[in-house]
Amino acid sequence: MRYFITIRYLGTRYCGWQRQPNGLSVQQCLEEALSTVLRVSVSVVGAGRTDAGVHADKMIAHFDVESPLSDSTSVVRALNSLLPPDIAVYEIRRVQAEAHARFDAIARRYRYTIVQRKDPMRMHTAARCGYGLNVERMNEAAALLLEYQDMTSFSKLHTDVKTNNCIVTEARWECADDCQLIFHISANRFLRNMVRAVVGTLLDVGRGRLSVDDFRKIIEARDRSQASTSAPAEGLSLVEIEYPASVWLD
Amino acid sequence: MRYFITIRYLGTRYCGWQRQPNGLSVQQCLEEALSTVLRVSVSVVGAGRTDAGVHADKMIAHFDVESPLSDSTSVVRALNSLLPPDIAVYEIRRVQAEAHARFDAIARRYRYTIVQRKDPMRMHTAARCGYGLNVERMNEAAALLLEYQDMTSFSKLHTDVKTNNCIVTEARWECADDCQLIFHISANRFLRNMVRAVVGTLLDVGRGRLSVDDFRKIIEARDRSQASTSAPAEGLSLVEIEYPASVWLD
Structure with missing residues (x-):
């Protein structure tokens, strides 16, 4: 059983x-x-x-x-x-x-936490970002993820999956208390390294290195080398996994 | 300077x-x-x-x-x-x-965090309590702290302070998200080990080992041996210290 x-x-x-x-x-x-x-x-x-x-x-x-x-x-x-x-x-x-x-998982949700000042209480669970970020622009770019399915640009190279298509249903930044910036992203599936590559690239939008339109071009390029460096591991947490009710026995 | x-x-x-x-x-x-x-x-x-x-x-x-x-x-x-x-x-x-x-500090505030189930994300910043707690009764007992000033029962023995009087202005438990129970306590001053002794004793009220009236008697006894074991260090955090505006230069 x-x-x-x-x-x-x-x-x-x-x-x-x-x-x-x-x-x-x-x-x-x-x-x-x-x-x-x-x-x-x-x-x-x-x-x-x-x-x-x-x-x-x-x-x-x-x-x-x-x-x-x-x-x-x-x-x-x-x-x-x-x-x-x-x-x-x-x-x-x-x-x-x-x-x-x-x-059987039909949806997954991740959270990426950034602190904009050094925070000992979150030293294990958040990445620190020392520069100013334009959150509005990061949210404009993040919304583009819902318009596309092929996430090759944010995938680790040479993985063994058959398709790089993901249906992203939520991708938004939230300004939380205490200088925290939290990225929520949900999809039916995620490619390896995808959230950290997305976050790294959105941070470059936030600091002005990339425009929202550049972000769109990066998605459309389907080429990992176009995206930015992945954001560090410590900020990322898997928060939810959903299954159809039919999996449960009882 | x-x-x-x-x-x-x-x-x-x-x-x-x-x-x-x-x-x-x-x-x-x-x-x-x-x-x-x-x-x-x-x-x-x-x-x-x-x-x-x-x-x-x-x-x-x-x-x-x-x-x-x-x-x-x-x-x-x-x-x-x-x-x-x-x-x-x-x-x-x-x-x-x-x-x-x-x-010159005129007020201090501490927070004590308890998790009612094992929580890896709070392993460093919360104490775990495995038994059921009656929070209403804990709050009734906590409110008594505002009626008294002599906190000898919650003081470490043999300290060198001249008086054990503290003016407690806030002492309440809050049920927060995710099985967290947070104790907020403010006073003009605190004795050594006081918050952890208070929390340890209130936990005994919460689990039914002590009544609210017992808690009052413990305060009135002015005797540390009457209070319960101190709650563990990891749940405690100093959160605020207040000064009169006159200390600042500019």
């Missing part, structure tokens, strides 16, 4: 979600904790990868076990005791046997 | 504000950075001490220099480059020669 597990992590210490030959991954920590608690070797499949240093307010993964969990609440509690303070488990929920954390 | 410097720090790595023979203090880091930038040995006097692991959204300290700072903005920038990511400087402002960061 298959379960979805909902977790949250501070990615600072990890080489990313995905297991790597060198470096500690969130996946490895979770698999080890699950295997210990359930007393059977467990593998998990995540809804997506997060890069080294990227966080997740909410990540979902699936795993299979032979017999049903009699009390998922106590499994959650045991996992939280076992896992380090930077990884938490919130829910384990039974799904259809063929439900897939990655392939 | 004397200046007030406004700083923010994440206290996790430090043995507290105050210099200690063993362990790194925020004061030491700040004095070293100031001495490097101003090219003269500088000592700072803080508005108060924070214990090991306690944070400050806003701490103020004073220091003296022989000649006026020609450009305080660039001193702030240089300090921020030099200081580690968990300490930030926001402002340096000239004050009256006799202004004193500690003695």
